[in-house]
Amino acid sequence: MKNKEQDLIMCLDLPSLPLPKGVTSRFISTPDLTFHIIEAGATPVQDHPLIVLLHGFPEIAYSWRRVLPKLADAGFHAVAPDQRGFGRTTGWDTRSFEEVDLASFSLTNLVRDIVVLVHALGYRSVHCVVGHDCGAITASLCALMRPDFFRSVVLMSHPFNGSPTLPFNTANEGSVEEQAEVAAQGGGGGAEGSAAASGIHEALARSGRKHYKWYYSTASANTDMSSLAPEELHRFLRGYFHLKIEEVVQMPYYYIMPLDATMPEAVERHMVDEPSQGMTSHSWLPDDELAVYVAEYARTGYQGGLNWYCVRTAAGGRFTKDYDLFAGKKIETPCSFISGAKDWGTYQEPGALDKMTSGAVCSDFRSLKVLDGVGHWIPQEAPDEVVQTIIELTAGLNV
Template identity: 45%
Template sequence: MQTSTDTAVERRVFHLNGLELSVTLAGEGRPLLLLHGFPELAFSWRKVMPKLAAAGYHVIAPDQRGYGRTTGWSADYDGDLAAFRLPNLVRDALGLVAAFGYTHVDAVIGHDFGSSVAAWCALIRPDVFRTVVMMSAPFSGPPSLPFNTANEPAKPATDDPVHRELAALPRPRKHYQWYYSTRPANDDMHRAPQGVHDFLRAYYHHKSADWKDNTPYPLHSWSAGELAKLPTYYVMDLAKDMAATVAEEMPSREAIAANTWLPDRELAYYSAEYQRTGFQGGLQWYRCGTSGAFTAELQTWSGRSIDQPSAFISGKQDWGTYQRPGVFEAMQTKACTKMIGCHLVDGAGHWVQQEQPDEVSRLLLQFLARAAQ
């Protein structure tokens, strides 16, 4: 991972938990673990890693299971999803910490789906993950166990009616996470008519602060009428795939040439990797969630909260903060009991550490200093 924004960055491969885990490193000192989201890579931390390293940290950023140069995972749609469930992703992170000879890290920092992994790391092993920063995807806590059912059995789980309601709207819609769980989703993006590079350009643009219609606000409920207010990268037109959805928002050549947070030479790193691997590895994570197959396991931690110092950082222009109604508020009032920072960074959409790396680095270092007091 070498670009003009990098200093003292190297890549190493570790054999753990069935993987050959590709890890990007910077600096020396107290350890930090950085976990990327979808569709990203360790490369998404390229602008903050040197700043954290310069402040005296050993920064560790893997290509997570299903992504990039990490191997040992299967992209078979019909394969076993269990390897991609959240506790096993926590096991990957735990093994990486141990591989370096650390008993703990000062912070686990996750973005997008990596934010969920970071939150579960903190919840399951607070002794190892001493603090946590969640970025762009708030955490509402573990799912609840059926309660007070001794005399009245719990009602069986049913399909969420919101998907039928979305499809029945005058403008029929579908939720992107359930689309990502379908068999065609990988081919739709990997074999996008515009090519992987232009697909990713439009996707990153559509979810960034550069797309001027990203003006998020809280939604009132998990209902079709409310969810339909989300941009099409979250609640898609029913008949369109993701490649067609974002193609409608492809920036102009002039806008691409003027882009400083993701110039074409850096986008080319992502597009080359995803052209090589496809997207299915990351899509397996979504399938674990939408299938409901692993909810019972996650209920093992029902009622637990994140009690070590925590923080949340997102872009002010990021709909991800509000895409699940009530979660942003539940994170601050219930799921995290010692949240010492909650920041919405102006001038950033979903890719906050890429769009506004200086401010994100400042907030991370401020959090680490406060948590150490």
């Protein structure tokens, strides 16, 4: 790993991003990370309620470029950071799959990153934390762990499925062997690498398929995607952003990949198999904007973002035991959920959305919006609706 001074010099030498009017970019130094953020809002910024926007994978802060100026127009100071492992933020463990310390990508550490950044910006609370895709996981955990600090939360594409459920009353029931089996099946602190999950993957393999999260947790995933030539990377990311805007009829090809395919190969096969879908992502992601993603991932590779998946899928919840601290806890802050009607990501954890809307995992759920004609990439596809959802949720909060 480079030191922070070297990282910052490298970042300052990077080309500027093509940002909309009123949106700016800068670096924020903190004890662990040097954050790259893009932001919009009146000055002095501390006089305006803070909105923090957290991107997903394979996104970067740039994915909020259409949302930021609209929030600024509504009177907020809106900030979107490149999260740990992504984009131009530096200071995280950049070592290879075999050597990286995944504990540095733990769930509580991702929340700590945002708390530290907010303090560095000169705030002592966040009016609303907003997350899309895997950024919605971080946003939901921010609200769960620090409801005093994150005053409301908007989630997109990834509903909150609840805090950990630990093995309960095992001291008084069953044999030692039975208790050990219960511990192996549950108590993973929100991890997805349980014994039960292992059985599912064996069944998928027998059908010639594999789940994308577990593919992303392999040593080869970063190389498969990072070794592409620039024109191949452009085609891959174009197809990737297109893949998640299909009609929700059955689980799409992207989630359950061919067993023998890399992600670029799976994307290529899908685009060949369904040419009638067309490249509809051009309407909200023209080539000059897609080029930003191509350039960033050509420079950084994908391992930083893939580390997030490795943490979640590690056997026995090895890297998510910190999450057990919040077992049984609900999100207490006001919460809303918005997604596209064509977004299968909303349903990949069956029942999660129902848990949110019923109050089972969120004690103050306010609104659910499902937008017709919109797919997975809602901050870019429907920025007006995203901003309206944030404004409506925060209207009742005291500044």
